[in-house]
Amino acid sequence: MATKHFMVQRVRTTLSHVWFYFWSLMTDQCKRMCVLASLYARLTYCTEDDLEALKALNTDFKLSRDVHALRFLILIAPWIWRNVLPLERINSAQQESYIARLVRKTPCWLLYGTPEARQNDIRRLFMYCVYSKAAAA
DSSP: OHHHHHHHHHHHHHHHHHHHHHHHTSOHHHHHHHHHHHHHHHHHTOOTTOHHHHHHHHHHHTOOSSGGGGHHHHHHHHHHTTTOOOGGGOOGGGHHHHHHHHHHHSOGGGOOSOHHHHHHHHHHHHHHHHHHHHHHO
8 A cells, every 4th residue: 555655646646747847848928928817817807718818917917829728717817816816806905915915825836036026916906807897787
């Protein structure tokens, strides 16, 4: 039994190393696309079938040449951002601390550019989501 557990642990470790190696080869633009698209999905409850919202996001943030590239990121958004509070639970006094928290909660394998660039992107995305929610209401 211990041998089986050891083998499972070894496979997990190997897959984890492969995952981190793969992501280390990604460009900052690709990581930016992953962060912004997945966070957008988490904040707005967007699904992979909501192509109009994804097209608008892609146009405004210039994430990808093909909007369909964002669909996978929408699927994995709950996994990446599992501990993020919903947008509705944030009031205007908490916005800056919430944005700073999102920057801190960005997984290490998705870090890109400088912390200031990530914070500006996430702040802009947050305001975009707030505006989208207000326009839809």
